[in-house]
Amino acid sequence: MANPLYDGLFGRHAGKTTPFLHLLDGSTITHQDFLSRAAQIANVMLQHNLKPGDRVAAQIEKSPEALAVYAACAQAGLVFLPLNTGYTIDELAYFIENSGASLIVCEGCNQAALAPLAGRLGAKIETLNADGSGSLNAKMQKMPILFPTVVRSENDLAALLYTSGTTGRSKGAMLTQKNLLSNALALVEAWQFTADDILLHALPIFHTHGLFVATNVSLISGGSLIFLPKFDLDAIVKYMPKATSLMGVPTFYARFLDDPRFTAASTAHMRLFISGSAPLLAEIHSRFEARTGHRILERYGMTETNMNTSNPYEGDRRAGSVGLPLPGVEVRICDADGHALPQGEIGEVEVRGANVFQGYWQMAEKTAAELRETGFFITGDLGRIDEDGYLYIVGRNKDLIISGGYNIYPKEIELVLDDQPDVLESAVIGVPHPDFGETVLGVIVAKPGQSPDLDTMMDAIRSALARFKHPRKLVLLDELPRNTMGKVQKNVLRGQYKDMFALT
Structure with missing residues (x-):
């Protein structure tokens, strides 16, 4: 492929009028409509003289246009840097400066506060608000709906995601096209997603879970998303009968169980509930199954690796376990020196595979300390593997x-x-x-x-x-x-x- 990530996720839908995003106002954006928006945004970026490999920092609320910024970066060969919408201006300054972002996409209300920083760094600013308005939208409306996809290789950077630790500054995890695409393909296979799936999407898209898991899986499978701006219990109850699957954090499931409208009947149309990003309490796991008849599928991943393991789609989904290694992913339990421990013993969880990142942005020493020469990444989690190969996370050797x-x-x-x-x-x-x-x-x-x-x-x-x-x-x-x-x-x-x- 000329551009593996764009072609594999987005370009495959060129010309298709199949539904992609179902919005709360009742409208639907088709795959081709979405690609046209992304191409228009890519053309705006081209006008700013951005070149392949340049970073685009985006702190914007969830919207179809916000998602199209990601697609535009992939098509133009730019490195996408999504930022948590809760960050303050002071916090944003570090990420933007450290990444050397050439373009900042922000809410209109933050433009004035970010302008001095952008000026000092020589970065451009475009605004994009939750309702789709802003300077980026105004400019894209005047742009062609076609953009010549930039040639990139699977080893080129596609995204820079800043991850937290327990000391020091956040680290920018460098994710390549191969990292993202290989993991999405593995998840589609593991979770049996198809073009018939309608995923109820209530996650933020500045985070791996909502962006590189939920969205990428849907794109590769050809399914569609019920695209909620945020977690809204009323909206989820309303739209769940139209969906087939949902990805959420444990908080979602706790909220569901507190709502009497959430019943076996209301979830009858669903085939799969997935939980991740934080440990799911066994109590919630069992209460959810008793209430709905569905057994939550829990998986395990992180910013540096995307997803590593998952409970099986067909088979025993074990409460307290994050399941088995995904296709193409190796998981081992080691001591502090990297020596593999016998089955059942607790040690450091290490992973290796095409999903594992390339290192930390401009932090060679930190990369060397956490990414072994053999390709195994030291996750910082403590775990054990049982006799059936299921991984259990028992804690963290850091205080994150x-x-x-x-x-x-x-x-x-x-x-x-x-x-x-x-x-x-x-x-x-x-x-x-x-x-x-x-x-x-x-x-x-x-x-x-x-x-x-x-x-x-x-x-x-x-x-x-x-x-x-x-x-x-x-x-x-x-x-x-x-x-x-x-x-x-x-x-x-x-x-x-x-x-x-x-x-x-």
């Missing part, structure tokens, strides 16, 4: 918090808390939550003789950090637990507060 599918740096929140005048030190941990898998808890030690105002501290966090990073609660302790070397024992704190948000 995953809440509602979003990765959260504890250190980033701790820096804000530690900066407050009456705070001596803090520790931020993830604790179990019935809706979000995990949620953020801030533990604070006051300076001697001081009484920190917790409400004031929450106000400081709200002004500094995106909403999904906000602690659900702050608690005061006299001192933080430490080991003999003086290191804070976050595992002790997690054990102490593990039931704070448990269902009663």
Whole structure:
């Protein structure tokens, strides 16, 4: 193929009037209509003199046009950088500067705030609002609906996604055309998607789950999406009888179970419910099956690798397990030195395959530390593999918090808390939550003789950090637990507060 990703996902639908996006206003965008929009956007990018390999940073609300920006980047050979819509301007500055983005696509309300940064970096700005309006839309309307697809190879970069860790700055995971396309093909096979599938899409598209899993799978199979702007329980209940499948985070399923409208009858038309991005509680797994008769299929992936394992479509979907390796993916359990451990033992999860990223953007040392010369990626997760080959994730060897599918740096929140005048030190941990898998808890030690105002501290966090990073609660302790070397024992704190948000 001249451009494997574009041809494999989008170009295959050229000229087709088959439905692609079903919108809430009752309208439908066909595959060809969508390709025309993408081509028009690619033509706008060409006018900005963008060349293959340039980065396009996009912080925009979910819309058909927002999705078309992704397709336009693929067609023009540009590297797509989707950014969480919850990021503040200060947070955006790092991603845009670090990536060296040549074009920034943002909401109109953020244009003025981003203009100085764009000017300093020599980047262009286009606006795109949730309703499709903005400068990008105005320009694309004047553009041809055809664009000559740029020749790219499977090893060329297609996307740059920033992933969180527990210390330091976010890392830009470099994903190639092969990484994305191979994984989508494996998922279509594993989950048996066809052109008859109608996927109820309520996930954000700045995240791997909603973009490279849900959307790419639908594109390759030729199916369509009921394209919801966001998670909306009323809309999901309304449209579920028209759908065949849904991909969600554990929060979705917890919300479903709290709604009496969600019954076996309302899900009778569905063939598949998939959960990922955060651990699914066994209790939700069993309650969901008892309520609907459907057994949720849980899978396991991450930004650097897309999807690695999945419970089987046909076979035993085991609660608490993330299933078996996908076709073309190797999974092993190792000690800290990379030596494979015997079956059943707990160790570090490592994966290898065409899905594994090429490394971290401009972080050679970090890449070398986490991506072995043999091609195995050290995921940072701890797990075990049972006698049937099923993988169980038992924890993380880092303190990364995953809440509602979003990765959260504890250190980033701790820096804000530690900066407050009456705070001596803090520790931020993830604790179990019935809706979000995990949620953020801030533990604070006051300076001697001081009484920190917790409400004031929450106000400081709200002004500094995106909403999904906000602690659900702050608690005061006299001192933080430490080991003999003086290191804070976050595992002790997690054990102490593990039931704070448990269902009663």
